Amino acid sequence: MPAHIPWPHLASHRTWLDDEARRLLAFGSAAALPSTAGTGGGAAYLDGAGRPDPAHGVQTWITARTVHSYSLGHLLGVPGSGAVADAALAGLTGVLHDDAHGGWFHAVSTDGEPDVAAGKSAYDHAFVMLAGASATIAGRPGGADLLAEATAVYLERFWDEETGRPVDTWDVSFTSLDPYRGLNATMHSVEAMLTVADAVPDAEAGAWRERAARAAAFVVELAATHDGRLPEHFGPDWAPDLELNADQPGDQFKPYGATPGHGLEWARLLLHLEAVSPDPALLATAVTLFDRAVADAWAPDGADGFVYTTDWAGAPVVRTRMHWVVTEAIATAAALVERTGDARFARWYATWWDYAARHLIDREDGSWHHELDTANRPAATVWPGKPDVYHALQATLIPRLPLAPTLARALREGLLR
Template sequence: MIPTTTPHRTWLDAETRRLLDFGAAAALPQGGAAYLDERGRPDPAQGVQTWITARTAHVYALGHLLGVPGAGAVADAALAGLTGALRDDAHGGWFHAVSTTGEPDRAAGKSAYDHAFVMLAAASATVADRPGASDLLAEATAVYLERFWDEAAGRPVDTWDVAFETLDPYRGLNATMHSVEAMLAVADAVEPGAAGPWRDRAARATAFVVELAAAHDGRLPEHFGPDWTPDLDLNADRPGDQFKPYGATPGHGLEWSRLLLHLEAVRPGPWLGAAVALFDRAVADGWSADGAEGFVYTTDWQGTPVVRTRMHWVVAEAIAAAAALHTRTTDTRFADLYATWWDYAERYLVDAEHGSWHHELDPANRPAATVWPGKPDVYHALQATLLPRLPLAPTVARALAAGELR
């Protein structure tokens, strides 16, 4: 945990509360959470999306555990969307989205990415003792294990059609990453005797990432065929895709780096060396790679920038990863980078006028909206203010409930 001075802890706490204040407008009277625009207003054109709703439930469960007035009500509104309109009563699981009139998006099918976030939301809300959360957690974990977890592969499949009849051949590392995050949280939310298998699954999926990093010089392939053979050219013709960009994504290298350390704290293994290698590669390839401050979004397989847009979530994950590595190693270089990236975030990303963080900047660090219009939610930024003040284990909700926040 990096924060050692009272002024920095005070600043982080104020930013936590500022973000929670901004995102509270996402709570919808009919249940669910809205995608927010630049000023924090619900954007009806985006509908009600499961991943946004689940991340909102998670974040405001954390807010409730922090004792922030009103946070529990926001979490409950989001949970009502997950147990209501977003839930598929006919086929099980959760739709990707519903329109503002409640019409499900059936064309998008059902994804491991969405369902991992439902598990995370249910786990955090269970720890926060929100009404109905434990039942949601039981349902979400059952659906995930039945439909998405591939026991033979030791990692999840990616996307089904809406009726769970046809499985897409695509496999993805993004859904795997958020599955690991969710599985570690689930382990901290279920009865102690049930925690081990969830951590075992997380370890199996993460071991694959360690192998990938070693085989690709620290850069992680994101896209795979059904046998998990990397497809290194996927989306080369549209490299800025929101969820499936071409090439390597330095931000995911940073996020995996941190997750490896959370896993190591509960499952000893060869995680530290891989965490450092992933972090160092992401920083070398991504930070100020084109002569300007900031992390580029993607690179090719030689580390050359492809999409030079700067995403807020990458900086948030860089901050959290640097904090985790400093906690684990006490190496001052991680503390120095932590400070550098908070300075960058405060200078370019933190929107003092309209709230939250700008979600996207152009290569000159000016607000942009080519990939991510608006300010959809506060998940990444909020966690960047909390993780540096917490131990590597347990996961965030359980650590807050145990009074571990510094």
Template sequence: MRPWQTLPTHRTWLDGECRRLLGFGRHAALADGGAAYLDDDGVPDLSRGVQTWITARTVHVYSLGALLGVPGSTEIAAGALAGLTGGLRDAESGGWHHALTAQGAPDVAAGKSCYDHAFVLLAASSATLAGIPGARDLLDEATGVFLERFWDDKAGRCVDEWDTSWSVVDPYRGLNANMHAVEAMLAVADCLDDEAWRDRAARICELVVVLAEENDGRLPEHFDADWIPQPELNRDRPDDPFKPYGATIGHGLEWARLLLQTEASLGERASSSLATTASILFDRAVEDGWARDGAPGFVYTTDWDGSPVVRDRMHWVAAEAVGAADALHRRTGEARFADLYAAWWDYVATYLMDVDRGSWRHQLDEFNSPADGVWPGKPDLYHAVQATLLPRVPLGPSLARAARDGLVVA
């Protein structure tokens, strides 16, 4: 049987699913700028305010839609971007607030995070390539803020959080924010043709290579200011949406893909350890996470011996799984990765795709029934849309660069 990725009919299916997803978010952009958190039917949930990470993801996704020629995408991207140049931007101290409250006030108590700012970088890069007005100025500002406030050149990785006035940096260091920084850095490099951003991404990846080797493929997520792992952090809050306790299955898969994309982006300068580590992370995530309790799907987190902790299935984990399986199949040619890719799309189609109300169900319980303890509603489209695009582009360029250069295979 031919790998699905080589079938024109499968690529056509992916294209159709991408457009279906983009249709779900057609009301995401808000009149005053920014993007809404979406409910189960794609209706803005205004009680949740306007969040920078959702707004930036919306700019990114609909910039991709614009580059793909999907009507209506440019307007949505521009509307969301207006939030990043407007109310979410801290005109006094610089950078971006985490959110605006439902009353429209900046959420100053939340401080400023690398996670949010990495997505601003990604959004500005994609929007610049899509020709969205104001995007290049946003990118210039965002790169300056990121390098000044979050990039620790001595450590070769990013700090995680500041207070809102940039007076105090939190001692917490996190792998999640650094993971999204790698994605953003590769996108900036492709947008600006600036190798320095690729080199920064590669330095962060060096840490992941070491961590995977030292921890049998289960990546510690939480660290102190000296980058000493804090493996027990949030044991009392194991399903935290951003800082869960234990090893996060989806991040092992996401890192596997990002290591291969970094390798492809660096070309001959890449270390051979990136591909080796990608396979280690992937295999560990599959062994620990897939169908551990008799039902298909990936558990959210495990303990350090691989025992499931949070058994709910998050849609983003399956999305990252298909992307990682595809990347490893193309990198290695091994049929097992293509087989898993097909099996996991079957899972997505059977359990996650909501053909009646749109988009993908963001959270299922251990029996694959809808749940909402961590992710109520269907907040955004980032992971699902990327899952439909990654198998149709080369490993090297970022999605926006590939789309701009006509490299997306329909």
């Protein structure tokens, strides 16, 4: 793409992004579960055609991401979005909430039985914070109460003030803490904390941004000491466990090796953080993470697409292509264009939207294929169906918004371009 055609700045491209956002919101609206049918509300896991798949029950992280996504839809002025956000939020205050011990179950079955064995995770609770913050900013009923409870539970149970990072998983009664520590939960905690800072009174916002900055400083350190490939798994002392799940490298939440998509996602979050907490290391690390992910994971086997994981030398391990990696690549390239004006990021931005249009956007059944094989054909080895629209929706919004404030606050303030 010629350097003088910066796609993120074209009004016609922004119109295309707006159309795609509305198409995604229409697809995902079927996730809303009624609270009067014995489900207690929440959001369903969607199959490839956008139908609720009862085999997956009702999951907290999907429900919370639905609250967030449809709060954004409401702020975009898309009719019906508020009702979807409210139905999902009812699940977080109802069937998914643990009234006995506090916090949120990982999931419940379609008959309302909680998944006790999964315990309670920082990953899930970070998304509940994000949901509460976005719903509060969007003025959804119950949003402020959810935000207050979610932040209180997170600070009491998950935030480790000594390390400046979250612990990962408790048992369901919050009595036994797993020794595992994870960068994925840390990443989504940073995302949530930046949004919380935009949803709470100004007197409280600084503390949330400071927590986000402390967690991000660890990532800056990791990127410098591991050549831009971020370790994902750690012991209780935060020593990296580089061989975790080497025998099951395609694990949904704890894959072996480096996950280039998370490198891209962290790069974008560092830029959002820098916009409110200036630090020269943040931009430099964001560029390092971006360049490493592209060098290691984009088309390393001759076919376009990002491989899911690599080893510590950058060689592909799981070659499956995940849609969320491309959405994060698009969003991060847009953020780097916004921050630097460098045309090379605009060229990558256009390249990845072209790839998404050719291979991922499903014009027949809706939404995006969530997984492709090495020949870019739809697959379902790691992620069956099309669970939710969170990643793809954000890829249509981030190129049209400033780096700060965060998405919901920026939409409420009328900053959409």
